[in-house]
Every structure is written in C-alpha cells, then in structure tokens.
Amino acid sequence: MSLKEAARKPIGVFDSGVGGLSVLNELRAQLPGEDLIYLGDTARVPYGTKSSLSITRYATQAARALIEQDIKCLVIACNTASAVAVEPLRASYPYLKVIGVVEPGADACGRVTRTNHIAVIATESTINNQAYQKAILSRDPSCVIQALPCSLFVALAEEGWHEGPLVEAIIKRSLEPLIAAQVSHFKKPIDTLVLGCTHFPALKRPIANVLGEAVQLVDSAETTALYAKNMLSCEKLLNPQRVGQTRFMVTDGPERFARIAPLFFSEEVLSSEVELVDIQHYAERQNSH
Missing domain, CATH: 3.40.50.1860 (Rossmann fold)
Known part of the structure; x- marks a missing residue:
C-alpha cells in the first residue's frame, strides 16, 4: 500500500x-x-x-x-x-x-512549568495507576507532583454544569488540598495543573477562576x-x-x-x-x- x-x-x-x-x-x-x-x-x-x-x-x-x-x-x-x-x-x-492522552500531557507539563511543582487531577483509577506521575517524572525527576482524584467533576461536565457560583464552590471544595499546598511549606508553589480526564476541559473556566492566573492548565485534549x-x-x-x-x-x-x-x-x-x-x-x- x-x-x-x-x-x-x-x-x-x-x-x-x-x-x-x-x-x-x-x-x-x-x-x-x-x-x-x-x-x-x-x-x-x-x-x-x-x-x-x-x-x-x-x-x-x-x-x-x-x-x-x-x-x-x-x-x-x-x-x-x-x-x-x-x-x-x-x-x-x-x-x-x-x-x-497521558504522554502528550506529560510533555506539555515540561514546557509549561517554571517551578516544577505540578498538580494532576483525574479519575480515581488514573490517579491510582500513577500514569501521569510516572510520565512526568520520567521526563524530569526533579518535579514535585500532587495528584488528586476528582471523579465528581465528570458528573458536573456531563450534566452541563460548566460554570456559575455553585460549580465554582464545588470545584473549590474538591481542590482544597491543592489550594492549601499553595500556602504550605512547599518552597515553590504549584504553577501547572493537568486536566487528567477528558471531561475536565469543559470545566476549564471555573477551575481557572478558583486557582487563579498563577496556575497554568494543561488540557489533555488539546x-x-x-x-x-x-x-x-x-x-x-x-x-x-x-x-x-x-x-x-x-x-x-x-x-x-x-x-x-x-x-x-x-x-x-x-x-x-x-x-x-x-x-x-x-x-x-x-x-x-
């Protein structure tokens, strides 16, 4: 052929x-x-x-x-x-x-992060499998990674709840461990967040609103x-x-x-x-x- x-x-x-x-x-x-x-x-x-x-x-x-x-x-x-x-x-x-979708997302992290402190949100299976963590660290072992399961975001995306005060309140509550890390003992704050589920890009705007401009979002779809x-x-x-x-x-x-x-x-x-x-x-x- x-x-x-x-x-x-x-x-x-x-x-x-x-x-x-x-x-x-x-x-x-x-x-x-x-x-x-x-x-x-x-x-x-x-x-x-x-x-x-x-x-x-x-x-x-x-x-x-x-x-x-x-x-x-x-x-x-x-x-x-x-x-x-x-x-x-x-x-x-x-x-x-x-x-x-994991490898392209991990590659993008290396191009985006400046502090090497990266967060990953995904479903429970993806987080437990540590696929993103392994892929990111294989490219740069100096990275510090926080991984957080956010399965509830799938339901929000599928129901069309993509923005508004209630959606942001749910996202803020779900991301509390990451938000807390921004002011914790870490010398370098999180500056990159991987949207490790293909439902999550639908929530990109409220997630960005909750985390602020200092955190860059890596869209696995894009x-x-x-x-x-x-x-x-x-x-x-x-x-x-x-x-x-x-x-x-x-x-x-x-x-x-x-x-x-x-x-x-x-x-x-x-x-x-x-x-x-x-x-x-x-x-x-x-x-x-």
Missing part, C-alpha cells in the same frame, strides 16, 4: 463515553481534512472506577472494533484507558500508531490533538482532502449520546447518525481468528 492510500484511511478515536468528544473536537480543529471515527463505550461508562483488568479488556474490544474499520491511527481519548491499556494495545497491534497532528505529519500520513467526515458509534444510548454531545463537541450530532454497536461481537471475532 502506498503512503497516499494509507493517508486516506480514517483515524479511530475511542473513549468510555462522551468525554472523549473533547479530544475529537480538538482533532477536528487541528486536522480538518481527516476522516474520524469515534466510539464511545457508553454501556460500560465510567472506566474510572473499574479494575485494570476490566479496563484493558474493554479497551481491547473497542480498539478491535475500530481496527476493523481499517484505521491508520488509534487515539485513546480516555485518560483511564490510556493510563492502563496503551502499552498492551501497542504490543497487540505493533503495526498501528496508538496514541494515548495536547493530544497536536501530538497526533505532528505524528501524522512526520509519518507523511496527513490526509490531503479539505474537509473530513465524522462517524459516531456507541455501545448504548445513541439518543442520550447525541443529546450530551454538544457539551463537548462543537458540531451537531443527530441521534439518527449515531450507530449502535456491540463491541463484544468484535472481541469474539478476534478470538476466533
């Missing part, structure tokens, strides 16, 4: 639900010519409270469903799945470019899209077409998915255009080969 033919293949994107649409939105902005296929595993959301074994199994099934669409690149638009399953997927599919763009460019796999198409697949509730999608994605999503799929079917086909 020629590079020109490979470049015209779509990019596959998957998440445990709708939060990964924030990554899809950035991919569409950065790569307008690409065909994108998004799979939301809405039947089993959230991944953030599941075991590593279950997350890897779900991610493998989602990946297989997208690989059967003949994709050129797989973007794991889920911090939890990236933290747990990116290496198993790379090992299973060495011929495929697999991009998670950094992942830029990473994908650079990678495809280097591999000469950018699609030359002017306008790409977007397909949506979910494992449950296409109507609810279409209703919530505008909270994370800038284009209209019609429920009639959201395909309902059974990714267990893909796993069974994979295992039978």
Whole structure:
C-alpha cells in the first residue's frame, strides 16, 4: 500500500463515553481534512472506577472494533484507558500508531512549568495507576507532583454544569488540598495543573477562576490533538482532502449520546447518525481468528 492510500484511511478515536468528544473536537480543529471515527463505550461508562483488568479488556474490544474499520491511527481519548491499556494495545497491534492522552500531557507539563511543582487531577483509577506521575517524572525527576482524584467533576461536565457560583464552590471544595499546598511549606508553589480526564476541559473556566492566573492548565485534549497532528505529519500520513467526515458509534444510548454531545463537541450530532454497536461481537471475532 502506498503512503497516499494509507493517508486516506480514517483515524479511530475511542473513549468510555462522551468525554472523549473533547479530544475529537480538538482533532477536528487541528486536522480538518481527516476522516474520524469515534466510539464511545457508553454501556460500560465510567472506566474510572473499574479494575485494570476490566479496563484493558474493554479497551481491547473497542480498539478491535475500530481496527476493523481499517484505521491508520488509534487515539485513546480516555485518560483511564490510556493510563492502563496503551502499552498492551501497542504490543497487540505493533503495526498501528496508538496514541494515548497521558504522554502528550506529560510533555506539555515540561514546557509549561517554571517551578516544577505540578498538580494532576483525574479519575480515581488514573490517579491510582500513577500514569501521569510516572510520565512526568520520567521526563524530569526533579518535579514535585500532587495528584488528586476528582471523579465528581465528570458528573458536573456531563450534566452541563460548566460554570456559575455553585460549580465554582464545588470545584473549590474538591481542590482544597491543592489550594492549601499553595500556602504550605512547599518552597515553590504549584504553577501547572493537568486536566487528567477528558471531561475536565469543559470545566476549564471555573477551575481557572478558583486557582487563579498563577496556575497554568494543561488540557489533555488539546495536547493530544497536536501530538497526533505532528505524528501524522512526520509519518507523511496527513490526509490531503479539505474537509473530513465524522462517524459516531456507541455501545448504548445513541439518543442520550447525541443529546450530551454538544457539551463537548462543537458540531451537531443527530441521534439518527449515531450507530449502535456491540463491541463484544468484535472481541469474539478476534478470538476466533
């Protein structure tokens, strides 16, 4: 297959639900010519409270469903799945470019921080897995990292509670350990906060209001899209077409998915255009080969 033919293949994107649409939105902005296929595993959301074994199994099934669409690149638009399953997927599919959201976020921290005191907020599984902590420290062992689970933020984002005094009050209460650290014994204050869940960019404004201008926010959706763009460019796999198409697949509730999608994605999503799929079917086909 020629590079020109490979470049015209779509990019596959998957998440445990709708939060990964924030990554899809950035991919569409950065790569307008690409065909994108998004799979939301809405039947089993959230991944953030599941075991590593279950997350890897779900991610493998989602990946297989997208690989059967003949994709050129797989973007794991889920911090939890990236933290747990990116290496198993790379090992299973060495011929495929697999991009998670953790590594681009860790790279961005090194470019942004000036005090080397970094905070990470994410789901419980992502924090417990220490994926961001390990990735950041592997790049700069001198960094001091505070990690805080903020699973409640997922519910706020999905319900459309993206701003206002009540939202800021909830965020302030949730981030109290980080706020306290700003005036504690640390010689250098936190100056960088990683939004380690793809739902969290929807809350960027109230989080910034609570923490103040001294703390820079690293958006994993934006950094992942830029990473994908650079990678495809280097591999000469950018699609030359002017306008790409977007397909949506979910494992449950296409109507609810279409209703919530505008909270994370800038284009209209019609429920009639959201395909309902059974990714267990893909796993069974994979295992039978």
